[in-house]
Amino acid sequence: MATLFGDWLDNFMKSQSPPIERRELSRRSGVDVSLIGRWIRNENRPSPERLRAIAPVLGVEFGNLMTLAGYGAPTEPAAEVVAAPQIDELALELDAMLNPHSPLDPDRRDRLRLVVGQVMEAERSAMRRRRKRSS
Numbered sequence: 001m002a003t004l005f006g007d008w009l010d011n012f013m014k015s016q017s018p019p020i021e022r023r024e025l026s027r028r029s030g031v032d033v034s035l036i037g038r039w040i041r042n043e044n045r046p047s048p049e050r051l052r053a054i055a056p057v058l059g060v061e062f063g064n065l066m067t068l069a070g071y072g073a074p075t076e077p078a079a080e081v082v083a084a085p086q087i088d089e090l091a092l093e094l095d096a097m098l099n100p101h102s103p104l105d106p107d108r109r110d111r112l113r114l115v116v117g118q119v120m121e122a123e124r125s126a127m128r129r130r131r132k133r134s135s
Contacts, residue, residue, distance in 0.1 A: 005069045006042035012058065020058070029053040030101035045069050053101055056093045 013020040022040070026033035031050050038044050046054070051065040058065075066072065097104055098113055 004042045005045055006040045008068055009036075010040045012060075025054060025057055027103055028057040029096060030099065030103045032101075049099065050101070053096050053099055056096050 022033050022036050026036055031053050039046055046069055051069060052062050055062040055065050098109060102109055
């Protein structure tokens with residue numbers, strides 16, 4: 001019989017050194033602690049959005065959590081496969097910080113979103129210039 005996601009999550013959190021407490025997972029991911037409790041009791045399964053929020057906190061790849069939660073392989077592009085691990089972790093952490101359930105203050109989240117957007121636009125412009133020069 002397949003392991004239920006809640007059982008896996010509970011065992012995984014307890015197996016870490018130090019163990020990850022529900023409140024800590026909640027604080028760091030922005031997911032309500034009562035919702036985490038419902039997952040662990042197998043009362044419901046987390047949405048992909050919530051899985052994305054807890055992935056960097058647990059140190060588990062989003063795609064693996066999707067599979068463990070019964071969604072199968074993620075349906076989005078496989079950026080995780082081609083990205084360098086440190087970029088992958090940074091992207092997941094940024095995603096967790098910028099999502100609506102982030103523990104960040106909304107003003108700080110908006111400022112972070114603005115700065116990240118500016119950096120990304122500068123990089124997109126540089127990439128376009130490089131492509132133009134090489135063609």
